[in-house]
Amino acid sequence: MIATDGRNVVLAPAASDKSFGITTYDAAGPMGTGDLLDFRFNYTIPASIPLLDKTTGVVTNVPASGQTLTILAVYVDQPTMGIAAFDTSKTPIQIP
Numbered sequence: 001m002i003a004t005d006g007r008n009v010v011l012a013p014a015a016s017d018k019s020f021g022i023t024t025y026d027a028a029g030p031m032g033t034g035d036l037l038d039f040r041f042n043y044t045i046p047a048s049i050p051l052l053d054k055t056t057g058v059v060t061n062v063p064a065s066g067q068t069l070t071i072l073a074v075y076v077d078q079p080t081m082g083i084a085a086f087d088t089s090k091t092p093i094q095i096p
Contacts, residue, residue, distance in 0.1 A: 001019075001069040001070065001093070002072060003049075003051055003069055005051075007052055007053050007060075008054060009049055009069060010052050011043065013050070018059070019052055021043065022041070024039065024040060025038060026038055039075075045093075045095060046064060047064055049061070049067060064095045065095055067094075068092045068093065068095070070088065070089060070093075071089035071092075073086060074086040
């Protein structure tokens with residue numbers, strides 16, 4: 001997720017790329033167009049959001065209220081000879 005100022009929401013604080021949220025397998029996932037959508041990522045917006053400046057590496061906590069976030073989703077099922085897809089949200093998330 002990307003804030004309007006270009007900083008990324010920290011989804012995995014201990015990861016090498018803190019802005020990537022790793023999915024988990026969900027056998028009960030719905031059927032998509034031609035394939036089962038059996039991986040998911042859950043995220044609950046906290047009161048304070050850690051935002052990462054990828055240029056400097058600095059993480060700053062900001063109040064969630066008033067933030068607008070754009071979703072960028074990337075799917076890769078295996079590193080070689082697999083499927084890769086990405087999508088962005090047409091409507092950003094506006095946190096009241």
